[in-house]
Amino acid sequence: MENGISLYPGLDNTPDENLALLERAAQAGIRRVFTSLHIPETDVAALKQEIGSLLRAARRHHMEVISDVSPATCQLLDLPEFNPASFRMLGITTLRLDYGFSAEEMARLTHRFPEMRFQLNASTITNRILKDLQDAGTDFSHIDALHNFYPRRGTGLSEPALVHANILLHRYGIRVGAFVASQGRRRSPLGDGLPTLEEHRDETAELSARHLVALGCDSVFLADSLPTDEEIQAIGQLQGDQVTLHAHYMTKDPVQRELLAHTFTSRLDEARDAIRAQESRPLLREMHATIHPDNTTTHPIGAITIDNETYGRYMGELQIIRMPQPADPRTNVAAMVDESECNLLQYITPGRKFSFQFDSETDRTRQKLSFISERES
Incomplete structure (x- = not known):
């Protein structure tokens, strides 16, 4: 740009x-x-x-x-x-x-x-x-x-x-x-x-x-x-030419974090409840890696999910949740879009590229301490 x-x-x-x-x-x-x-x-x-x-x-x-x-x-x-x-x-x-x-x-x-x-x-x-x-x-x-x-x-x-x-x-x-x-x-x-x-x-x-x-x-x-x-x-x-979302990790798994570092394209066949990444499963195959079950909790709006090995051929499927969904042992909640940025999900239209920007652990700790300090004062 x-x-x-x-x-x-x-x-x-x-x-x-x-x-x-x-x-x-x-x-x-x-x-x-x-x-x-x-x-x-x-x-x-x-x-x-x-x-x-x-x-x-x-x-x-x-x-x-x-x-x-x-x-x-x-x-x-x-x-x-x-x-x-x-x-x-x-x-x-x-x-x-x-x-x-x-x-x-x-x-x-x-x-x-x-x-x-x-x-x-x-x-x-x-x-x-x-x-x-x-x-x-x-x-x-x-x-x-x-x-x-x-x-x-x-x-x-x-x-x-x-x-x-x-x-x-x-x-x-x-x-x-x-x-x-x-x-x-x-x-x-x-x-x-x-x-x-x-x-x-x-x-x-x-x-x-x-x-x-x-x-x-x-x-x-x-x-x-x-x-x-x-x-x-x-x-x-x-x-x-892409929507970049601030997010924070919900996993320490290096395989999932590596996958989340890529730029993705929203599939043309738009799902009702989620934004589906076009490239995530092929990328995982290129990595020759396995996604193990990890943090298989409920899926609120803004959850970034990755299907694990128990989902068979869907392993590596990456989605951003637009409609809340129940927990599924086959799907990991790998990260969360920052709540203040969930309004940007509406702009990830079919064919649009998107990526995630993650704060470092140090930055997140500093932000939490700052918030606590402000609240106490």
Whole structure:
């Protein structure tokens, strides 16, 4: 995935903080930077002084720099007129054309400036806009899309609105990105986070990002001014085109744990009560291993089960339970999806890939001790 951070020169961070943020993002494997150059609260003099060093640093790391564009942007950057080549020379490689450009102008830009990329506002896209762009001869290979973020509480998108826009854009082969809020330093003036989806406003960036991937987003951007190192690492390691679930082991058996480490595909013949892994039984045969009965307890929602040797040819069958089931001596409960993430099960549709991310035993012990300490205080 091509994920990103956001930089706001002349706003909350010092120049050194912005440069350090860019460096940390590059080290984490992040290769995209979004910047907005017409926020009313920005110190324009500070922005003009800082923007050059940030763009040079991004160029050193071969990072794509995305900027929204308006008439005020040209004035701010001392450009006499709107000319994509001038932005390219400054180090801005993608222009987000939010408003004021007709379909014909957009089409012409994609052909006249093949070295540039142009970005649509995914949050306001309609089928009519996309059809007009197609009829005008737009080269969609130079186009992608990015949703808005929403500073004011209660104004973020709903999940159905985001999914509808993503489906429209994907029909035309256009990749789509969206924003998650940070729990670090949140951008002024409101400080309420900058998510695309309203439900993500107070959610962790890591879980929000995995939710966006499950909803069909192709890239995720940290939107706020100074995200934490943990958030940067999570976005840098985010995997695309699959649903990743946090889970915890219910077994110490190395064979079951090894099997759980793989990426699976949800079978096309969808079961009513469970998500069935397509590859688990063949994988176990390749391992030349046996699953012995172990933790054959009841199967609540979110249980990750593996059939043991007493199930005959079904040995190695891996399922995620969607409807509670009674205990079965032929089936082991090998792990559990974290309760807060069971809502993600609905996005593991037939043919969709999924995998598990397990906390280390040390992390889980630390979390339990922290919970006990908080409860006692």
